[in-house]
Amino acid sequence: MSLQNNNLQKLMIVCQQMVQKGTSPSVALLRAKAPFKASVTEAIEAIKHFNAANGASDPASINGKEVETIASLSKRVALLEQQMAMLQKRLEASIE
Structure with a gap:
């Protein structure tokens, strides 16, 4: 070595x-x-x-508080993705 x-x-x-x-x-x-x-x-x-x-x-x-934060952020991201998809559909519908 x-x-x-x-x-x-x-x-x-x-x-x-x-x-x-x-x-x-x-x-x-x-x-x-x-x-x-x-x-x-x-x-x-x-x-x-x-x-x-x-x-x-x-x-x-990772300690427990960080795991809790990660889970919370994951839920928020999923919710935001759903809302974004809904807004995109509305936008597409209004353009047509």
């Missing part, structure tokens, strides 16, 4: 530790908590890899 990959893995472990403590990984925090002097680009790359590996949009990681 190259030194770059080793550093990336170490930074990803630090990201995981931050998440377990309830802190969202940021470049500044990651650089401050890194076990070595990490560059900004290394920190950015590590956070990108960490988010990709942990499915930043993974439904299992």
